[in-house]
Amino acid sequence: MRKSIQRLGIVILFLSAFLTIGYLTPRKWGNYSQADCTISLYISNQGIHTEIIVPVKNESFDWNQYLRLTEIGRDATSDYQYLSFGWGDRAFMLETPTSGSINPVTAFKALFLPTPSTVQVQGYRVWPQNKETKCVKLSGSNYLNIVNFIKNSFQLDAGGNKLKISYGYHNSDSFYEANGSYSILRTCNDWTAEALQKADVNTPLWSTLSSAVMFHLNSGCECI
Incomplete structure (x- = not known):
């Protein structure tokens, strides 16, 4: 019994060390920067969950052309x-x-x-002051990489239409059917990190925790 407990303790110790290294280790090292820093993108930390916040419209993309704003909230x-x-x-x-x-x-x-997944979309008339957010600057092409990643996360029917599940908890959000399965191997924060990697933004080797994503968030361009 004592040996079994010792073995379990060793396994937990090695697992903890492995995850800590993954938490602290960035995917990118050294000095780097975007080819051109023209678009601000924001990551919000909800405590255990991260979200990507984008402007509805900029010089690179108009979200209203893909997701009708009037259909998002009540x-x-x-x-x-x-x-x-x-x-x-x-x-x-x-x-x-x-x-x-x-x-x-x-x-x-x-x-x-x-388990099945969902995409939650929420609209804001003004900047959400009640959220912990961090900004990264992106080039136009890298911003479009994130746009395409988000678009590909929506599950579509045979006619190419997004599948709305229900309105959300506020008057300005909704849930949609999403592609991919959720598990401890691919969490909400891993999804955020995958999106950021498409845009050449630094992320941790182990991105399951929201704090790890926020800690390493860096595009090489400074937000003013």
Whole structure:
């Protein structure tokens, strides 16, 4: 019994060391920068969950051409200036409006079983002051790489239409069917990190935790 406990302790110790190294190790080393820094993109940290916040329209892309603004929220407005995109376990996101309402069974399934996913889209008329955000500057081409990554995250029907599940917890958000399965091997923060990698933005080797994504977030261009 004592040997079994010792072996378990060794396994936990090595796993903890491995994950800590992954948390602290960036994918990119040294000095680097975008070819041209023209577009600001923001990552928000919800505590355990990260989201990507983009302007509705800039010189590179107009989101209203892909996702009708009036259909995002119950308020049916086209006045949104920013959109946030978050990907995650469908059951968990639809059933958990706050961290205080987490269902342990749903959380267990989300972590240890491959489960269906969803994309949550939320619109903002003004900049969301209540969110912890961090800015990165991107070139136009790298911004489009993130745009295409987000677009490809939506599940489409045979006619190419996005599949809306329901409105969200506010008057300005909705949930959509998404591509890919959620699990501990690919979490909401891994999705954010994958998007950032498409845009040549630095991310950690182990991106499961939101704090790791925020810690390494760097495009080589300074946001003013």
